[in-house]
Amino acid sequence: MNSDLKKTLATxxxxxxxxxxxxxxxxxxRNIYAVxxxxxxxxxxxxxxxxxxxxxxxxxxxxxxAAFYASTKNKIPIKYATYTFFVGTVGLxxxxxxxxx
Numbered sequence: 001m002n003s004d005l006k007k008t009l010a011t012x013x014x015x016x017x018x019x020x021x022x023x024x025x026x027x028x029x030r031n032i033y034a035v036x037x038x039x040x041x042x043x044x045x046x047x048x049x050x051x052x053x054x055x056x057x058x059x060x061x062x063x064x065x066a067a068f069y070a071s072t073k074n075k076i077p078i079k080y081a082t083y084t085f086f087v088g089t090v091g092l093x094x095x096x097x098x099x100x101x
Contacts, residue, residue, distance in 0.1 A: 010094075014087045021059060021086050024052035059085050066095055 031049055034041050041049070067081035084091030 010090050013090050017088045017090070018086045021056070021088075024056055027052050028056065059088055062088060062092055066092055069095060 027045075027049065031041055033039075063081040063085035066084035067077035070080035071077040080091070080095055084095065
């Protein structure tokens with residue numbers, strides 16, 4: 001796979017991931033709001049809610065790894081953690097690739 005194609009794919013993944021993670025956060029906030037107000041979300045959304053919770057947890061773990069790794073390399077951990085939380089594995093791959101440069 002050539003370099004331009006990899007960069008294009010990485011950019012597409014970053015944009016889609018950021019949109020979907022933001023939507024997942026919005027769905028979770030809506031779910032919390034519903035629980036606090038004694039409402040329920042439609043039962044058809046339950047599988048989606050569980051999927052978004054899994055994805056948010058995975059992204060949080062990736063963000064924690066990025067923060068830890070960045071702190072060992074004297075970089076700004078919160079910057080790399082936030083970036084990796086929103087873009088996912090691509091952010092980790094970019095952080096680890098900087099080690100090789």
